[in-house]
Amino acid sequence: MHALEAPASWLVERIMAALEIGTVAPPFRLEDLEGKTHSLDELRKGDLLLLVFYHSECPTCGLSMPFIGNLDRGVRSERVKIWGISQDGTKETVKFAEIKGLEMPIHIDADPYPVSQAYGLTNVPTLFLIDSRQTILDQRVGFTRDDFVRLARVVAKHAGLPAPDIYAGQEVPSMAYG
DSSP: OOGGGSOHHHHHHHHTOOSOTTSBOOOOEEEBTTSOEEEGGGOOTTOEEEEEEEOTTOHHHHHHHHHHHHHHHHTOBTTEEEEEEESSOHHHHHHHHHHHTOOSOEEEOOTTOHHHHHTTOSSSSEEEEEETTOBEEEEEESEEHHHHHHHHHHHHHHHTSOOOOTTTTOOOOSEEOO
């Protein structure tokens, strides 16, 4: 298929690719804003992790992160973890989290962004769904309304909960690029 004939989602996935589905997620150890160290090693059998990379100055991150916050509040479960990975300094990360209503553990991936590089990031937001074997089950770069709804359903089902309305009745654009 020629790129000019391709649907936008196909083109976005190839231009803004990150680690591929089925890849083993690179290990990392990062402190969250409360000083607790997190790593993939804490995933237990049956756990699911949604790893969300973002930057506060990214307009698409500003649009999409409140929806991630709504998802986090709507699927609280021992089997599901949602972690933010900020590419900002601590002060900016705290302010962004407060403004966007983020309550999940948020980690700082400081310059030169070793975790972002290990995950092959070219744009933010980038999301990875990782299972307890540390395998990437899904990844999304940028924002599409339908992809976020699908991720919310998958995560909620894994938690044994109904899918939350992550958009809380708001009008949301169908797509935004990082």
